[in-house]
Amino acid sequence: MKFRDFITELYEGKLSETDYLYMLDGHTAIPAPDVLTWARWFENQANRQLFLDKVGEAMISTVFLGVSVTDPPVLFETLVIGGKFDHHRQGYLTWDEAAAGHAAVVEQIKGKGH
Numbered sequence: 639m640k641f642r643d644f645i646t647e648l649y650e651g652k653l654s655e656t657d658y659l660y661m662l663d664g665h666t667a668i669p670a671p672d673v674l675t676w677a678r679w680f681e682n683q684a685n686r687q688l689f690l691d692k693v694g695e696a697m698i699s700t701v702f703l704g705v706s707v708t709d710p711p712v713l714f715e716t717l718v719i720g721g722k723f724d725h726h727r728q729g730y731l732t733w734d735e736a737a738a739g740h741a742a743v744v745e746q747i748k749g750k751g752h
Contacts (some may be wrong), residue, residue: 656706661707665733667702667713680704688714688733689740693747696721700740702733716740734740 658719659670661679670676679685689700700716714736719725728743730736 647693658705658711660702660711660713662702662708662733667711667732675737676704688736689716691740691744693744694721696723696747698740698744698747702736714739716743718743718747721747 646681657669659673659676660667661670661676662668662685663671670679686704687699688702689698692699697719698701698716699719700714703713703715706713710731712731713729716730716736716739717726723743723746726743728739730739
């Protein structure tokens with residue numbers, strides 16, 4: 639679903655305000671029970687920051703996004719800031735995919751990946 643379609647359906651009452659909000663229960667993404675609970679959970683960065691590495695000039699960050707308008711929901715993302723791979727982004731569906739993807743990006747930046 640495109641973000642514009644999401645906003646339209648939300649405005650028209652076809653969606654609940656929590657239909658696209660998620661939290662983590664351990665390593666598993668679960669739907670948020672309500673907006674206030676989600677917002678309180680989401681404001682704590684420790685809940686969202688999964689992995690953070692620095693390799694040379696590059697900072698590699700993998701986070702839980704907490705919001706997705708795609709089906710299936712892409713809720714995890716690795717972002718590289720700085721260095722040769724600056725602005726490289728990769729999305730994932732699960733914690734395990736995010737962990738493996740983060741490690742692969744770190745190895746690629748170190749020059750050990752393919």
